[in-house]
């Protein structure tokens with residue numbers, strides 16, 4: 126490499142799917158900031174930055190190509206004096222490519238088409254795009270830069286291809302969703318590419334919530350010797366400079382937060398973006414005095430500001446006074462609006478109306494579900510009248526085994542903790558209390574209960590969460606068979622029961638609201654199981 130130093134800016138942007146005009150505005154602002162404040166030679170934006178990721182079938186709208194074209198024209202006009210890498214869908218000869226274009230002073234100087242189209246997990250690239258097959262190189266300050274897109278860096282071939290074509294440095298633009306352990310996984314992947322090619326790599330990712338995924342950013346730069354030159358703060362937008370001086374990359378590193386802090390901030394990010402971008406004035410939460418609703422209320426208050434959150438206590442005859450007290454204490458500690466709407470009369474009206482139909486039948490789960498549904502009706506009425514979205518409080522352990530009432534506590538628009546196992550819910554609650562005490566200690570330590578009949582505990586019908594959660598992880602995330610999970614040391618009867626519950630509750634999950642993926646296999650877009658299916662130990 127020659128010796129002229131370069132400043133390369135990574136634009137870790139929070140893009141809005143479909144809002145090409147707004148995204149172009151953000152890209153222009155990032156480019157101007159990079160040029161004027163960071164004195165950068167180049168600014169790289171995330172994968173498909175013009176339209177956001179994933180646009181899904183928006184790509185099929187007949188009006189979209191013209192909107193993309195107008196966006197590119199605006200970038201060509203408004204971004205001058207800096208080289209810009211932007212991601213966009215490229216419509217050509219009846220096909221769509223997931224492309225990255227390099228713009229400089231009013232011209233498109235290079236084009237790349239993503240070669241490896243992920244079609245697993247949450248990704249569906251092959252549904253829409255045709256793959257490219259050529260490397261893309263462009264010159265900057267006397268150096269040859271190789272460009273690739275997201276999944277391309279997870280395989281050896283595109284980086285090797287760019288190196289073979291003469292690249293001296295690689296830039297990879299991404300829309301890479303968060304999951305637990307993803308940052309370390311990315312670093313291992315980038316390490317491998319650096320080791321294979323001997324080239325430094327700049328990696329730029331987006332941030333923000335997008336329905337069922339949330340992007341953490343985690344943009345970074347690795348030197349040719351594999352050392353980390355730059356790591357962007359997680360979950361925040363920013364335009365970050367990486368300097369190339371004497372052939373060596375230099376940038377700022379971040380302090381690594383704890384796993385709980387990363388997940389919590391991610392849930393906050395996801396909740397804020399969902400609520401704001403769908404135009405809600407705020408959020409409503411049924412506050413039971415239990416840990417799930419307490420955590421969701423804290424996330425909502427941190428995401429939206431306390432003044433936009435409304436906690437509603439809806440006691441029944443089975444609700445302990447302690448639970449009502451705790452719900453109120455949580456609301457006070459968070460500073461959110463708090464109301465009490467007892468469900469006794471609504472529940473009574475339902476049971477009276479049903480009395481004749483139910484004559485001769487003993488009370489059972491039906492009446493328990495009616496309590497949960499009475500609460501759902503009240504929360505949805507408040508939502509209809511005042512406009513706030515109802516946040517559903519179910520966690521992954523419950524959603525996995527169907528331990529939630531359809532049209533009851535499952536009702537709502539967004540489910541912030543739906544991909545968090547109950548054991549993680551406890552860790553997140555403890556973490557949140559280290560910032561300021563908002564969840565009373567006894568809410569964290571007392572045994573969880575749905576409070577739908579006297580003295581009810583979750584452990585009456587479910588194995589302890591310390592057992593349930595690892596069994597679920599093996600069954601749901603790793604797709605392990607029942608014999609394999611038993612061989613891991615779990616009780617066969619427990620494993621069979623849990624697997625049966627997971628299988629039988631598929632229909633419920635299909636009707637559940639969306640929420641952010643944080644594990645390696647989230648229910649919803651990522652784990653697509655048939656509802657109507659007959660299968661056993663597999």
Ligand SMILES: Nc1ncnc2c1ncn2[C@@H]1O[C@H](COP(=O)(O)OP(=O)(O)OC[C@H]2O[C@@H]([n+]3cccc(C(=O)O)c3)[C@H](O)[C@@H]2O)[C@@H](O)[C@H]1O
Nearest residue numbers: 490493494497523527528529530531533534574575632656
């Ligand atoms: N395959 C299928 N496709 C479509 N719909 C199907 C279906 N199978 C049942 N259904 C329908 O679903 C109904 C059963 O579902 P649902 O009405 O929800 O009721 P269900 O699942 O029977 O009961 C709710 C469960 O959640 C537990 N729970 C409730 C509330 C809170 C908590 C908590 O601690 O957080 C726990 C409760 O203890 C109980 O185990 C059936 O009556 C039927 O109408």
Ligand SMILES: Nc1ncnc2c1ncn2[C@@H]1O[C@H](COP(=O)(O)OP(=O)(O)OP(=O)(O)O)[C@@H](O)[C@H]1O
Nearest residue numbers: 411412413415416417418438439440518534574575
């Ligand atoms: N008394 C109540 N007042 C308001 N909301 C309630 C009440 N009871 C239940 N809910 C709502 O229904 C959800 C399911 O609650 P439930 O107590 O059945 O089980 P849970 O999974 O242990 O949740 P949590 O830990 O929040 O209590 C709660 O998170 C809450 O949103």
Ligand SMILES: NC(=O)CC[C@H](N)C(=O)O
Nearest residue numbers: 243275276279300301302
């Ligand atoms: N958008 C993509 O191509 C992302 C795929 C990639 N494996 C990731 O999760 O980071």
